[in-house]
Amino acid sequence: MLARLPGMGRRSARRAALKLLQDPGGLMLPLAQSLKDTAEAIRPCSICADIDTQDPCRICTDPSREQDVVCVVEGVSDLWALERAHVHRGLYHVLGGVLSALAGVAPEDLRIRELTERIGAGEIREVILALPATVDGATTAHYLTDRLHVLAPSVTVTRLAQGVPMGGALDVMDDGTLAAALKARRPV
Amino acid sequence: MLARLPGMGRRSARRAALKLLQDPGGLMLPLAQSLKDTAEAIRPCSICADIDTQDPCRICTDPSREQDVVCVVEGVSDLWALERAHVHRGLYHVLGGVLSALAGVAPEDLRIRELTERIGAGEIREVILALPATVDGATTAHYLTDRLHVLAPSVTVTRLAQGVPMGGALDVMDDGTLAAALKARRPV
Numbered sequence: 001m002l003a004r005l006p007g008m009g010r011r012s013a014r015r016a017a018l019k020l021l022q023d024p025g026g027l028m029l030p031l032a033q034s035l036k037d038t039a040e041a042i043r044p045c046s047i048c049a050d051i052d053t054q055d056p057c058r059i060c061t062d063p064s065r066e067q068d069v070v071c072v073v074e075g076v077s078d079l080w081a082l083e084r085a086h087v088h089r090g091l092y093h094v095l096g097g098v099l100s101a102l103a104g105v106a107p108e109d110l111r112i113r114e115l116t117e118r119i120g121a122g123e124i125r126e127v128i129l130a131l132p133a134t135v136d137g138a139t140t141a142h143y144l145t146d147r148l149h150v151l152a153p154s155v156t157v158t159r160l161a162q163g164v165p166m167g168g169a170l171d172v173m174d175d176g177t178l179a180a181a182l183k184a185r186r187p188v
Numbered sequence: 189m190l191a192r193l194p195g196m197g198r199r200s201a202r203r204a205a206l207k208l209l210q211d212p213g214g215l216m217l218p219l220a221q222s223l224k225d226t227a228e229a230i231r232p233c234s235i236c237a238d239i240d241t242q243d244p245c246r247i248c249t250d251p252s253r254e255q256d257v258v259c260v261v262e263g264v265s266d267l268w269a270l271e272r273a274h275v276h277r278g279l280y281h282v283l284g285g286v287l288s289a290l291a292g293v294a295p296e297d298l299r300i301r302e303l304t305e306r307i308g309a310g311e312i313r314e315v316i317l318a319l320p321a322t323v324d325g326a327t328t329a330h331y332l333t334d335r336l337h338v339l340a341p342s343v344t345v346t347r348l349a350q351g352v353p354m355g356g357a358l359d360v361m362d363d364g365t366l367a368a369a370l371k372a373r374r375p376v
Contacts, residue, residue: 077359085363087370128373133356145376161351161372166364168321168353171265175273176354182275184349184374185316188333 047118049094049111051076059083059092066090068125072115072144074098074132082130090128093118098131098140105136107143115144119152129159235306237282237299239264247271247280254278256313260303260332262286262320270318278316281306286319286328293324295331303332307340317347 003013020028044050045057052058059065069090073079074097082088095110118124127148131137145157163181164173173181191201208216232238233245240246247253257278261267262285270276283298306312315336319325333345351369352361361369 073358075359078357081359081361082366082370085366087363087367128370129376130358130370132358133352133354141376157376158373159376160369161349161374162354162369163349163351163372164321165353165356166321166350166362166368169266170261170318170320171263171269173269174354175275178270178273179275180354181348181350182270182316182318184351185346186349186372188317188329188345188347 048079048092049076049096049114050079050092068123069128070115070118070124070126071128071130073130074137074140078130078132088128088130090126095131095140098134098136099143100136100139110140112144112147116147116151119148119155122152124152124155126156126158129157131159133160133162236267236280237264237284237302238267238280256311257316258303258306258312258314259316259318261318262325262328266318266320276316276318278314283319283328286322286324287331288324288327298328300332300335304335304339307336307343310340312340312343314344314346317345319347321348321350 002008002016003010005013008016020031041053042051043053043055045052045055045060047056047060050057050059054061066089069088070093071079071082071088071090072093072095073082074095076094079092079094082092093111093115095112095115097105097110099105099107099110119127127144129141129144131141141159148155148157161184162177163184164170164177170178190196190204191198193201196204208219229241230239231241231243233240233243233248235244235248238245238247242249254277257276258281259267259270259276259278260281260283261270262283264282267280267282270280281299281303283300283303285293285298287293287295287298303315307315315332317329317332319329329347336343336345349372350365351372352358352365358366
């Protein structure tokens with residue numbers, strides 16, 4: 001079971017298991033209890049699908065956040081990354097994946113209907129597509145842009161800038177990034 | 189001597205040395221000759237400082253390239269990276285480094301005078317600052333922008349876009365990149 005955790009191979013799982021077995025009272029039972037409590041306490045937010053102990057989640061119910069800007073992300077890990085960076089002061093919408101012909105992910109497999117319903121409610125001014133800079137991410141962004149332009153032409157749809165990452169040396173960048181960075185160059 | 193090459197440790201240098209010693213006629217002498225010939229043939233371009241066997245270099249003398257757009261890079265490896273990506277159709281200017289208070293690199297240590305002379309000649313319309321996305325790179329870009337605005341206000345100074353690189357998953361990006369990508373988001 002432990003070996004099914006990400007970052008745990010069979011070898012490290014064995015080490016972790018031995019550590020637990022050597023201290024059942026001090027580590028194993030508290031961990032079991034803590035996992036059980038957390039599993040029972042968490043639920044996905046019915047609005048944005050973030051994982052929290054309350055529904056709607058802390059972000060959706062925070063009155064200090066901009067209520068009219070929604071950042072669309074692929075998964076909860078992306079939402080957490082943006083929150084860690086303290087860069088987005090609006091709300092989120094977790095899609096639960098990106099469209100993929102290869103993996104057989106269709107629009108109805110993602111939380112796209114929920115997104116269109118949120119936008120149909122009419123309080124959203126801007127939708128930021130913070131999807132991964134991959135082919136599937138770009139496909140999903142295209143699809144969403146088309147849907148949103150038809151559904152709510154007044155809503156601004158933006159996407160994250162592509163270019164050279166912070167600290168990036170040019171000579172280790174891939175061609176696509178260099179091309180995007182040069183194409184989207186800006187006056188200083 | 190071999191161990192002073194980048195990517196060569198003492199161990200791999202010993203392996204390379206043994207390989208050379210075991211085949212003096214087939215490998216060692218041809219390599220020596222080839223290194224000697226190349227060392228004698230190459231020279232830095234007196235205009236852009238690219239390394240070539242002719243001066244001015246093949247890029248500076250290519251009439252099919254845009255003569256009025258100059259891309260400023262830190263080093264020759266950056267120039268080669270941009271050429272590999274086939275993304276820039278203008279000319280280049282190699283600075284030979286970036287300003288650095290820590291490493292004691294001052295403006296006069298870089299090829300900045302040569303750049304201002306090129307721009308003073310009056311045929312340049314745009315200067316693209318393709319400097320690394322580091323603190324020193326940004327400092328150098330600021331310095332050059334100020335100098336160029338005073339010297340030639342009609343020349344457009346641009347810099348590469350910063351943001352998420354191609355194929356980039358959001359949850360592994362650093363905070364600075366996420367902030368830059370979100371700030372520079374663009375309508376789709």
